[in-house]
Amino acid sequence: MKNSHTDANAVVDVCLLAGKIMLQSGAETYRVEDTMMRIAASYGMEHSHSFVMPTGIIFSIDGLDPTKLVRITDRSTDLHKVAVVNSISRKISAGELTIKDAHQQFKQIETAHEVYPIWFQILAAALASGCFLIMFQGQWHDFFYAVIAGGLGYTCMVYFHDLVKIKFFAEFLASFVIGMTSFLFIWAGFGLELDKIIIGSVMPLVPGLLITNAVRDLMAGHLVSSLSKGAEAFLTAFAIGAGIAISIGFSF
Incomplete structure (x- = not known):
């Protein structure tokens, strides 16, 4: 039960990180929700729920704690980051990435500043x-x-x-x-x-x-x-x- 709880926390963290990057980069709300739920389903969490607004994301999994909230304070337009997150989510759906690897790649995208001068x-x-x-x-x-x-x-x-x-x-x-x-x-x-x-x-x-x-x-x-x-x-x-x-x- 402890391992299940830990895995659920890791999945929620990965989903929220992916959603946060997309929302901050100018992605549509339905695209953010769909990506988060697909990532959760790929890691065995079939019944997940997300509520996305321009200023925050709420994500939870049925029967498992906790429900987590992420605040979005800065929003810009970086469609390259949206495309990269979509690409990683497809790899996750294909079973090519573990939770740890996916989290590490999303962290690299979040901290990257690949903008034009x-x-x-x-x-x-x-x-x-x-x-x-x-x-x-x-x-x-x-x-x-x-x-x-x-x-x-x-x-x-x-x-x-x-x-x-x-x-x-x-x-x-x-x-x-x-x-x-x-x-x-x-x-x-x-x-x-x-x-x-x-x-x-x-x-x-x-x-x-x-x-x-x-x-x-x-x-x-x-x-x-x-x-x-x-x-x-x-x-x-x-x-x-x-x-x-x-x-x-x-x-x-």
């Missing part, structure tokens, strides 16, 4: 801003100005988020900077279309993954997670819109 992220956001301007039928003449405004806005968002740990405030200030920069280009006679420059520049800030996950969770029946992610996406969009509106109000 900040300068590269800013460069990518800047180039994406120019490409979005062209996609929204802007003129090539404004491409360079959208690149500058988008890169400056993303830089401000990263800086303000490190300075004040309030995501919506950082996005508001970043969009305000984008609006003011775009207006200055038009006012100085360099840019041609203010609306296209602004639209292209704010696109890297738009919460596309949040909106997608909210809709997918809603379709999968996870109403609590869907509504909370939808509310977060709405607040982010509101912060971006408010920053642009205020910047234009100051300009005129």
